[in-house]
Amino acid sequence: MGKDIVSALRPAFVLTLLFALLLGIAYPLALTGVGQLLFPWQANGSLIRDAKGEVVGSGLLAQGFSGARYFHPRPSAAGKGYDALASAGSNLGPASQALADRVKADVAAVSPAPGQSVPADLVTASASGLDPHISPEAAFFQIPRVAKARGWPEARLRAIVGHATEHPLLGFLGEERVNVLLLNRQLDAESAQSAP
Incomplete structure (x- = not known):
């Protein structure tokens, strides 16, 4: 047996x-x-390195930029903000008063003039809370602030944003988008080149 x-x-x-x-x-x-x-x-995390070869971020994860000299990403609901270990949305529904209050405060903070229309992706978090992209409209919306802070003509920033805009794969898969980290790195590179 x-x-x-x-x-x-x-x-x-x-x-x-x-x-x-x-x-x-x-x-x-x-x-x-x-x-x-x-x-x-891609297999190594789409890591972005500076001139010294040190990792400054990933092309796949948003980082918080708050200075007027930089383009700002979408708000983050991940942990205390842009925390890759706490990737998640807020789970607040459209009827949530907390969400309505937060969006109202964000619109007031972002809008240069009362009543001006603000692109939705500048005041709403993505599902992961770590989306590194904004729409070209959201980038163009921020140009006056960034131009003023850097002392650059708006036309120069429009050209940089236009060049940084990623187009849909095969012309129809996805939407046009701008990677905020790569855009801000381009601004810093151009600032360094034009410095005396």
């Missing part, structure tokens, strides 16, 4: 071990290898 149980369980143990090795080790290693070979930038 004991031999029957052992002979019956042996294929189950062998198959469990085989699939654990195959799906737990070989398959992840193969996918990692393919990712590193074909898409190394």
Whole structure:
């Protein structure tokens, strides 16, 4: 009887071990290898580095920019703001008074003139709270503030935003968008080039 149980369980143990090795080790290693070979930038987190080679951020995660010299991202509901360890939306629904109050305060803070229309993505958080992109309209809306703070003509910033605008994949998948971190890095690079 004991031999029957052992002979019956042996294929189950062998198959469990085989699939654990195959799906737990070989398959992840193969996918990692393919990712590193074909898409190394994406596979390593789309890390953005400064001139010294130090990581300053990721092209996939928003960072908080609050100075007038920079374009601002969407508000973040992730933790205490832009916390990648607490990625989540606020889960506040359209009937939530807390959401209405926060959006009203954000509109008042962002709008240069009372009653001026503000792009929705400047006052509403994304589902993850870490969306690194804003719409081109949201970027163009911020140009007067950034131009004034940097002492640059608005036309120069319009050209920079136009150049930084990413278009839909294959012309129809997704929407036009601007990566705020990359845009602000471009502003700093141009400031450094024009400095005496």
